[in-house]
Amino acid sequence: MSEKTVRILIPGYRSKLDNYRNAIEGVGAQAVLTEEICGAEGYDGLLLPGGCDIHPRRYGQEIAGSEEIDEGLDEVQFTILDAFVKAKKPVLGICRGHQLINTYFGGTLFQDIDTAWRHARDKGADWDKVHCSGAEEGSWIYELYGGEFATNSSHHQAVDVPGKGLHVVQRSAEDGIVEALYHDSLPVWSVQWHPERMCFSHKREDTVDGSRVLRFFVEKCF
Secondary structure, eight states: OOOOOOOEEEEOGGGGGGGHHHHHHHTTOOEESSSSSOSSSOSSSSEEOOOOOOOOOGGOOOOOOOOOOOHHHHHHHHHHHHHHHHHHHEEEEEEEHHHHHHTTTTTOOEETTTTTHHOOOOOTTTSSSEEEEEEEEEEEEEHHSSEEEEEEESSSOEEEOTTTEEEEEEEEEOOOOEEEEEEEESSSEESSOOGGSSSSGGGGGOOOOOOHHHHHHHHHHH
16 A cells, blocks of 8 residues: 555534544544535545435435435535546445435435334434344455444435445345445445444444445545
8 A cells, every 4th residue: 555645535514523534544544524515626535424314305205204304414415426426536435325325326215114123223322233234245345244244233214226336235134224335337335334333442342343344445545
């Protein structure tokens, strides 16, 4: 790996991005936080973080289970994603970011999955749920973790129809929820879980090490 410092843009509310910044810095890159719309110039990659629900009109639906919608945040993140896609620069989506990528490429979401009790963090709890999953052999996520492994979970929505060019490469074992995607011609990857809460000071004994996903992404940004 060269001496270049990789600059990763993370759009969202700064007060909610500490875990992402710490994890990106933990794998040797520079995290740049923004709450405003900007372009891809000067950055090597984009990390789309977790957060509230995307307005369902973005995927052609009325509100039917979506919660805590923030259309201002939608606009900022979709606009920045568009700039990175057009620049063909690497993008990693996490949780909301995973769903946002799917929506951007024309996919749809389940607004409130039937098995949310298995995936969503309990109200007032400080810890994520954990579940087992399976990865497609030969995929990017398989190369990092193998065919079967445990991840954390903190969501009540999920990918329904994958967007154009996106491929499903990981699903939860119990109910088949889409847990990871990749794009077939662009440097775009995403996970439904939270690797930033599975590494370094947040490393867990009951899941795999989330830093592998972040290292994979940063290496793609050189």
